[in-house]
Amino acid sequence: MSTIAAISTPHAEGGIAVIRISGSRAFQVADCIFKSVSGKRAVDMPGYTCTFGHAVKDGDILDEAVLTVFRSPMSYTGEDVAEISCHGGIFVSREILRAALMAGAEPAQAGEFTRRAFQNGKMSLTQAEAVMDVISADSSRELKFAISLKEGAVFRRIRGIIDDIVKVLGALAAWADYPEDDIPEVEPESFQLSLSTIQHKLVEIINTSDYGRIIKDGVSAVIVGRPNVGKSTLFNLLSGCERSIVTDIAGTTRDVLEERVRLGDVTLRLWDTAGLRETDDVIEKIGVNIARERLEQADLVLAVFDGSEGLSAEDHELLKGLAGKKAIGIINKMDCIDKCIPEDIERNFYKCIPMSAKQGTGLEELRQAIENMFYSGQVTPEMGILANERQLDCARNALKAIEDAINAHRSGEMLDAVTVLLDEACEHLMNLTGERVSEKVVEDVFTRFCVGK
Ligand code: GDP
Numbered sequence: 001m002s003t004i005a006a007i008s009t010p011h012a013e014g015g016i017a018v019i020r021i022s023g024s025r026a027f028q029v030a031d032c033i034f035k036s037v038s039g040k041r042a043v044d045m046p047g048y049t050c051t052f053g054h055a056v057k058d059g060d061i062l063d064e065a066v067l068t069v070f071r072s073p074m075s076y077t078g079e080d081v082a083e084i085s086c087h088g089g090i091f092v093s094r095e096i097l098r099a100a101l102m103a104g105a106e107p108a109q110a111g112e113f114t115r116r117a118f119q120n121g122k123m124s125l126t127q128a129e130a131v132m133d134v135i136s137a138d139s140s141r142e143l144k145f146a147i148s149l150k151e152g153a154v155f156r157r158i159r160g161i162i163d164d165i166v167k168v169l170g171a172l173a174a175w176a177d178y179p180e181d182d183i184p185e186v187e188p189e190s191f192q193l194s195l196s197t198i199q200h201k202l203v204e205i206i207n208t209s210d211y212g213r214i215i216k217d218g219v220s221a222v223i224v225g226r227p228n229v230g231k232s233t234l235f236n237l238l239s240g241c242e243r244s245i246v247t248d249i250a251g252t253t254r255d256v257l258e259e260r261v262r263l264g265d266v267t268l269r270l271w272d273t274a275g276l277r278e279t280d281d282v283i284e285k286i287g288v289n290i291a292r293e294r295l296e297q298a299d300l301v302l303a304v305f306d307g308s309e310g311l312s313a314e315d316h317e318l319l320k321g322l323a324g325k326k327a328i329g330i331i332n333k334m335d336c337i338d339k340c341i342p343e344d345i346e347r348n349f350y351k352c353i354p355m356s357a358k359q360g361t362g363l364e365e366l367r368q369a370i371e372n373m374f375y376s377g378q379v380t381p382e383m384g385i386l387a388n389e390r391q392l393d394c395a396r397n398a399l400k401a402i403e404d405a406i407n408a409h410r411s412g413e414m415l416d417a418v419t420v421l422l423d424e425a426c427e428h429l430m431n432l433t434g435e436r437v438s439e440k441v442v443e444d445v446f447t448r449f450c451v452g453k
């Protein structure tokens with residue numbers, strides 16, 4: 001395999017830049033472009049040691065630098081790796097990379113270091129995917145989730161299910177191969193029980209995958225309510241800027257605005273919408289329809305009511321449309337009145353919060369309610385929560401194959417047919433972990449990486 005090199009730090013000015021070289025000729029390349037003060041050479045240095053010296057090109061000193069040596073297999077990629085840490089200048093780090101390429105290294109593709117780590121058995125595919133999740137994490141919750149993935153939580157959970165399936169397959173094979181021996185016949189009940197246990201485990205994994213999406217992308221929350229209750233004012237309060245137009249003319253917000261909003265450690269993908277009402281205005285009508293659509297898709301509905309007025313027919317209409325949705329009732333304009341929350345609103349919601357969007361009161365209560373609703377359940381990252389669509393797809397395909405196997409067995413099909421379906425389920429799960437996966441999938445995963453990782 002070729003020896004590759006790339007700048008692994010961001011292409012920006014900084015304290016330090018690192019040029020990473022990996023492959024069987026990594027140390028020879030390093031020795032061409034780095035001269036240590038003590039005369040040490042990379043090829044002779046033990047792993048996990050470093051030495052101070054100069055990066056050089058065509059005999060000229062480019063910079064002072066430190067060379068660190070990692071010997072195969074005890075390195076990130078599993079290959080010999082040399083890392084040159086220089087001053088964090090864009091030009092100087094590029095010059096050192098250029099020198100490495102002139103000395104015989106090839107430019108690394110996006111994610112190629114991690115791809116080699118995967119191919120050399122240093123990590124499973126889910127762990128490799130976690131590397132990018134760690135890099136892109138922007139909250140402590142997201143980081144914890146990514147680290148659990150990196151530590152192999154998903155891999156172990158899926159491997160457990162593969163082992164369960166293999167056990168069932170083993171029993172089937174033993175019975176099919178040696179029917180005349182004393183191997184007990186596959187008991188239909190216990191066989192069905194084993195399969196339904198596997199089925200349940202997969203269903204649970206698929207059902208909890210929403211948690212992973214919510215942690216990574218945030219809770220998608222849509223603000224709905226009739227015109228003039230203060231939706232746009234709430235949207236602006238939450239997003240901390242005047243983006244949505246606030247007026248006392250009903251029907252001002254006609255399209256849907258989206259903003260990524262942080263409320264403490266809660267991330268919201270927040271949508272402001274046109275007020276829900278019957279209208280003859282063509283443009284407003286489109287907005288109202290989009291609002292209804294968003295209401296269907298969102299993880300959370302923030303239903304806003306005007307506390308200074310009674311419930312209108314439109315409010316009642318909205319309440320009806322919320323059945324089965326996770327929703328929080330917001331009783332706005334509490335600065336104008338000192339009434340308690342109307343009971344006919346309260347009983348429709350998991351939680352009702354009195355607020356004044358204009359004065360900014362009630363925010364902490366809202367944050368707490370969302371936190372309780374989405375983050376403090378039974379689900380924790382350590383359980384091994386699927387982290388992306390690819391993983392979810394594999395799990396769904398495996399479930400489908402298991403369900404087909406259950407049905408095939410129930411309807412009295414040959415055990416061979418059942419075996420084929422169980423094999424297929426295993427294939428899908430090994431696709432998920434990367435133990436048996438096509439080049440195409442691997443390609444897809446790693447092209448999402450940055451160069452140098
Ligand atoms: P939307 O149509 O639901 O988006 O409502 P807007 O956000 O455009 O607000 C409609 C009117 O209500 C504006 O005049 C706002 O200033 C006013 N408003 C919004 N929130 C409050 C509040 O908490 N208290 C009071 N007193 N007025 C508010």
Ligand code: MG
Pocket residue numbers: 231232233244245252253273274275
């Ligand atoms: Mg509005």
